[in-house]
Amino acid sequence: MVGRRLFRTGWRHLTRHRWQSVLSILGITLGVAVVTAVDLANDSARRSFELSMAQITGRTTHQIVGGPTGISEQLYADLRIRQGLRTSAPVVEGLVRVRGETFTLLGLDPFAEKAFRPFLRTDEGDWVRKLLTRRDTLVVPAVTARRLGLAAGDRIEVEAEGRSSTLEVVAVVGEAGNAALDGLLLCDISTAQELLNRVGRLDRIDLILEEAAAPWSQRLPDGLRLVRPGVRTAAMAEMSEAFQTNLRAMSLLALLVGAFLIYNAMTFSVLQRRGLLGMLRVLGVTRGELFQLVLLEALVIGVLGTLLGIALGILLAGGLVTLVTRTINDLYFTLTVSELSITAGGLLTAATLGIVTTLAATLVPALEASRSSPLAVTHRSQIELQAHRTLPWLTTAGVAIMASGLLLARLPGPDLDLGFLALFLIIVGYALLVPLSVVVLSRLFIPVLKQGFGTVGRLAGRGIDAALSRTGLAVAALTLAIAATVGMGIMVSSFRATVADWLGQTLQGEIYVSIPHRASRRATAPLPAGLPQRLRSLPGVRELSMGRSVRVEAEGGMVNLLAIEMASASYRGFRFKGSTIPGLWQRFDDGEVLLASEPFAYHNQLKTGDQVALFTATGVKRFTIGGLFFDYGSDRGMLVLAAETYRAYWKDPAISTIGLYLDEGADIGTVLSAVRQAAGGLDERIRVRANREILQHSLEVFDRTFTITNILRLLVIGVAFVGILSALMALMLEWRREHAILRAIGLLPEQLLRLVILQTGSMGLMAGLLSLPLGWLMAEVLIDVINRRAFGWSIQHLLPVGILAEALLFSLTAALLAGLYPALRLMRTPPASALREE
């Protein structure tokens, strides 16, 4: 082990170079914080989902589920009376909004609940009678009541199916600490049916069956299926998994940038002390001890940074979990996370990651320290010479690593982790290429600098090349950090452009009519039956298309299905990937063929011509995939079927969207208000929107989804900024002596300031320039490998100039800012004292 005295030298170094230490700690802190926050947010969302599913499921072992229209309530009565299936409970479930928040309203029959769930016991007081006999009552879990400040007797506005009703909270149930119940509201099944427009229907029947219930599923009417709730829960959880994996990967990127900062800082600190280290060797300190010394220093930084990072991460997670939850709510299912679940395991992972990353990043500098020669104090020039000598090796290694990364990225296959590994290799490989690029770039810069700034400019350029051991590193760290933000930026804006294009293409009609609903509903709310007729007769309306969005059961679980009756222009709304089967639309209309969206085909590994089996109301039916269309509406994918086919197999005549195609020259505004009038008279919940509005709204949802990405990007930028600051400041402090000499031999303070600014500016510019290809490459991998593997989407490749310019500007500004402090300090220090300090 390292002796006490030796350790003290290390400690002194850390405390004397306070700025450097602080910045290294900050680097690790930010990296660990981001990882911790994302992990906690993800974990909390997952845990909260599982717990609330467990609460909703109760002791249910099986469920009877039906098609888009649910199950006839009479089936339940028959099961209980004729089949004597006693451990069964009817459930009507839907989403409602209270005070701007979405809740799952669970309609239950308290008389049947005893064996299933503990919420609605008939022995709890007078409120049960109110709940059972009054249509305007509900029960709120204690945790929710506390959060919303509700008590028994309060009345609340509940918005369901586009209508608002006032309900009385007749009781607060459950323990206040049971956060898993948050997001649930409970009421009698009759109330739920009426609020949710489900009169006559059940969403499922929960069962407790002792053994595998094969005979049961045989006895069920067509269109109904017996499933295990766990399977459904898992399938639901899977929906958001790719999203959460991506978040995690992004957070690891932040840590990777942090690692570079540590590497950078530790290398500097070793270089700074080369004299001292040589002396220590002369005094008998072994290589091993020096190696340990540096590692120990890093450990101090790593532990401090990690602890701070975890603390900061917990703080950040509070905000992040809201964003994660919102995205999950927007895209996947309803989830309320009212509690951050901080697990020892999660924190331990973050701590291990932080410390191991720090130590790993310190390995090379520590080795370098241990190689300090005892014979003579190594000269600066020697180090630089060595740095230049290792350049070919570094470059070769970089090329090899990057090539393997690129190769890996090209490997086909669905493995997301391999995709991330490829990305990682590309980044590391590229970072190794940076020093060479610095040499090349600085040589290119010199003439320009000389031209513009004379001798000072030339000095600045040469200095960068000459101090390659440091500058190479600093620029590499900056490059990496900026590239990460560039890559994410390009990916997001490409994605957004793709979605906007797709929306433009898909929304062929001018006006769309629907009843608002939430994404996780089994079926969208049906429009009044007489509506199409009315709309068709409006002046200016040329044609209608009609759609019914439902979720139906396929072999692998629920799938989104859109049944459409197309207008002549609707066909243009589909853009196909690859070829379609011959005679597509004819066979589509005949009912044997359906269309599958790209993500659906991807996740289920299907291609045009393959078969898809769906559970219809009349039994299992196989359809042929006629073509794969681009669709960004759902990352699990969807299927499209002719309306007539759907009606025949699912016995569901409802329609939930109408698209209006207007006559040439018809005024949208006029038709819009005519449609609003016609529809509003039938049902006040109907929403009429011009396609432009939908487009705008969809992009808003898109942007909201990517808020979290942008926040992570900002965090990475934060890490990057600290990186630039620490790298350049360290470098400038290191150069103090040289600068003092320059001052001593006649350089004016203003000239010195210019020199420093030029140097840091050049390095910032280099990093900015070098980050562009890497950023672009990362975006390519994110789009073609990561996104494809996670979601199955094809995304256009764009190269937004704005993001590139932003990156350059950012790196330049950060670099200049970083140079300012040391430069100002140098200007104020008399050269003699700077020289004496060494």
Added chain:
Amino acid sequence: MLRLLFLLLLLVGCSPDPAPTGSTQITALLGDDAAEGFLRAYEPRSFVFPGDHGVHPGFRSEWWYITGNLDSAEGRRFGFQVTFFRFALSPPAAGNRASRWAFDHMWMAHVAVTDPRGNRHHAEERLAREALGLAGAEQNPFKVWLEGWSLTGTDNGFPWHLTLDGEEVGLQLSFSPLRAPVLQGREGLSQKGDEPGNASYYYSITRMQTRGVLTLGERRFEVGGLSWLDREWGTSALGGDQVGWDWFSLQLNDGTDLMYYRLRRRSGEPDPHSAGTLLFKNGEKRLLGPGDVRLEPEKWWTSPDDVRYPVSWQLTVRPLGRTFLVTGVIDAQEMDLSVVYWEGAVDVFSAGKVVGRGYLEMTGY
């Protein structure tokens, strides 16, 4: 008889004491603002059969209560109790609701079988709303049911058939009356408290020839014997002074049937509304008041929930000039269901000899 209604209202009413364990469950459903909007029993009425066997939905509660002592072909004895309760949770609804699950009446059914040889008493319960055909009543022919459990009449009235398939017990029984319905209290108006309307309409068929099949676990028994039917409906709201009752329905071997309920006041005194009927073999009927009957507990049994019940009684009937010993065929016949009470088969002894059989119900201990 009063039975559960009494217990329910007692608990719902002004009783300041915490309700006995488990008993609050159904009472909570009945509410305390209850009587308004329901019919009430103020005056004697004329009973018309078979119509009055059926449901009287204007009253808040109603039940069909059958108890009996049966013997299997191989000589094994059983006691059974089956009750269908109807409770209106709210007066007939003014507004009509779209959902078929909306309801006014809930039904509760209790079944218990006592197997003295196996020293077993098994009780089960079901609850359901009167909606979607899950539970309800029909006239012509008479039928009450709760899910798969049902009591049905035939076109001409009797025999009635009970079909009941529980977790542990099953009953397939037919009932044929050996006697005409006897109207309890004042021409069928059974007064429960001082306030007018705190009464119910109450009749019994004290002897019904019973045969059929009793299933206990896996075993099936051909059984026959005598049963007793109690029918009662009303909208009572009692004062809080009464804490429970001891109710006897005894069929003596000499052809005499005895019904007596003693209401217990908080002070321990019998309530003046305690009442009963003696029905002689020749059809002659004599009403009993609190002064006609003396009851002395002989033996106590403590239930697993630590409730002490007197499971053996000295019963002195002054008009008969006789004292009987009434003893549960086994001690453990507590109904540990939504409403907890003791209800069990009993033997009636006189001078050390068995002179009859019957059922005993005890609440409020």
